Amino acid sequence: MVRKILHFDLDAFYCAVEELRRPELKGTPFAVGGRPESRGVVSSCSYAARQFGIRSAMGMAQAVRLCPELRVLPPDMREYGRISGQVMEILHSVTPLVEQLSIDEAFLEVTERPEYASELAKMVQSQVKRRLGLPSSLGVATNKLVAKIATDVGKAAVRTGDYPMAVQVVPPGRETEFLAPLPVDALWGVGPRTRERLAARGIHKVSDLLAASAEELAQQFGKLGRDLRRQAQGLDQRPIVTEREAKSISQETTFAQDVVDTETLRRVLRQQAAQVGGRLRRGGLAARTVSLKLRWTDFSTQTRQTTPSQPVDDEEDICRIALELLASNRREGAPVRLIGVGCSGLVPAVKQMSIFDMAADPEARAREDQLNEAVKALRKRFGADAIRRGSDL
């Protein structure tokens, strides 16, 4: 059966959220990210800023050089996480088969829906815009690979300086044709180094991959070579992996420039833990294992993990463990290329309560319950930021 897959991607998500809070930002060049003077990186930039050549993952200092009037806003991950949750709820109302890729990106399988996939894509886009005021772009195709590339192509085709709000459809049977003219780095697994190696063999576009001999590719690039050929043919049979079935949830960041500053790393970890924690919560899951991934300047990658006595689903616990792992696995001052937090060994986020927890100090428990209820009520009424733990300030 021909599958119907949507790839959903919010347009400049962080910036769009900031604009909702501060309408005066609309149409102006601004970016969300770390401060330029502390080697901060652009997490997200407005489409007006993109006109200046600013891109995400660029050093903020460079961004400010490109556009001196650029407004730089600190990221508010809690708010982004909260709103992302609302977006994902809308997606889940379309189909239960939602695979969330990150805070602002997801696949939806709508094969069983009677509507045309392109109609559904437009419906999702307009619902998210109408209900949350957020712009988004979608790719529509018969598999995840082509759908995701379609979104990128659709977004890139819009050069108005405003949110693209693209819906790019690749009809069944037209996958190869659609991919052929694209540069090879549109495919998954092609970074700058692979791109250079391919270019050295005269392979620049996806169509070049098809023209190249399969044996040669396999010989020179091994598994990646075979994989790239399959991708070039537009073949991809991977299923949608929903949160409940997911084996792990992780979030990682590659820095445009290696980061030496420990505070920056800790801040990134905190944001990542918040995102991972949010996804665990939405999936009703807890993790047995928390891991920290580090890539050093020489591209060597290290993953270290901890299994706490009880599964964790709380961003603060995840963050605390990740920070401990960072402290014990990184020499102070060692430059880091990539950092990431992962949670695996996912289990339902419930545990059998013990009678003796209660008996130990019923009054203390009652007080804690009261506190939690009060905090919940405050957050419900005044937003997630209304009250925080002192240690977070």
Add this chain to the structure above:
Amino acid sequence: MRVSCFQENLSKGLSIVGRAVSSRSTLPVLGNILLEAKDDQLRLAATNLEIGVNCWIGAHIEDEGAITVPARLLTEFVNSLQPGKIEMELSVRTQTLHLRCGNFDVNIKGIDAQEFPVIPTVDNGDGPEETAEALEGRTIALETAGLTKMIDQVVFAAATDESRPTLTGVEVTFAKERLALAATDGYRLSVRSIEVEEAFTDDLAVVVPARHLSELGRIIVDAEDERPVQVTVTQARNQILFRVWGKGGETRGAFHQVDLVSQLIADRFPDYRAIIPKGHNTRTVVGTDAFLQAVRVAQLFARDNANIVRLKIEPNGDSGVGNLHLTASSAEMGNSKNELDAMVEGDDLEIDFDVRYLIAVLSQIDEEQVVLETTQSNRPGTIRPLGLGDEEFLHVVMPMHPPR
């Protein structure tokens, strides 16, 4: 030793003492059952040193004597026979027991009865004359009626893992004219109590291993209803003895008397009274059978998902009837929903439980309706049969809840 008895009686006796046989012991004689012919009765005995059971059955004694033989071999042989008379004769020189029944003729090699440990007993004058050492202690009588049910309603809540030994026991409390049994594995608590006619002179609480109490419950099923069970606690409070009278001589498949002696658990039992909820926000009354059926179905789906069953309680509407919804789901298998009519007073609530705990307690309730009382989703729920007060039967079960 030369003795004859009925296969039915011997089989019954072996099934009673068989549970006390040590399955793996460095002492070979503990894997044996003692047979002692004396005073027109055949005594069968087994012990693993934590529990000891003596069972007297009717027999025709020609020569007194005693021998121990391997429990498993003897039991399986006797259970293979048709009902009828079994003749036994001991060859003292070879310590071999010769058994004859119908056209079967077997010899079972035994171990000298002198090597078998002494199982303590009490001498209250109306039992068979004792050769064993008598326990010093206090004795009261307990009606047998309902005692098995009472034990069944409590023992399942005891812990089966040995990490906290005291939780593998049942606290047996004699206070005034009330006997109370309580067991908890840390996640649920079962308390059952009854009024008793005879009381110890002062209050007494001991912790009996739950599996030994289960054995007592099994034995009482075949007891003579008219004669109460005698309970003796040693002065040192390290052993408890239950004496159960059987239906005796004329009835086939019966015993005269059973003495069950158990070591007591020395550790203090936790003070469970502190965790029994003092009030509730929601009180739900629902049919026991319907509730039990619903949780059994829920288990089919819950077992792949940490055994979670979600109870959604909705208060009585205008129709005067409320709802108890049960849902269970598994990512792989699917899900189940069930809606029961219930009388619900108070707030609505969603609360998750381990479905196995609900099945365990509901299976032990004979009354037509049960009451579930709850406060909030991270607080214990209580379950008891409608019509019985907390004093009589109370089950407390902790919910499953997200950490913190």
